[in-house]
């Protein structure tokens with residue numbers, strides 16, 4: 001795979017513009033970058049660019065498969081140029097830090113659904129949610145200093161995991177009457 005951004009665009013037949021090149025470079029230089037961060041990096045390199053132009057360039061690059069868009073529930077979309085390997089993500093509930101994680105076993109075992117319902121599956125998007133080592137250490141340190149932790153807050157966090165992207169727990173729910 002060519003690493004020069006201009007070659008990548010050329011190979012896909014995408015019109016090369018300074019903005020697309022700068023956006024692709026920004027994503028390659030900082031995995032899991034947000035659109036706002038891309039805009040900042042691009043402005044530092046080529047000058048003024050509107051957020052809308054950044055979104056447009058990101059949209060083209062995602063559509064052409066050069067970058068991947070990740071949308072963790074409750075936070076801004078992130079973009080990365082590590083595509084096509086079906087890797088997953090670990091996300092910290094507290095600080096939002098997001099890191100790559102390879103498939104649990106083998107190359108792409110998550111593509112083998114228990115029942116594919118007749119679909120041709122080409123991607124499995126898995127997000128592991130939890131607390132990163134830093135936030136874990138911080139909460140341990142503060143629970144030593146504080147009286148017992150507040151239950152309500154942790155229950156709200158658990159509720160946040162139930163979003164529209166949740167896998168269907170019971171296939172019957174989606175069957176027509």
Ligand SMILES: [Zn+2]
Nearest residue numbers: 092095132135
């Ligand atoms: Zn954290």
Ligand SMILES: [Zn+2]
Nearest residue numbers: 080082099100
């Ligand atoms: Zn990633």
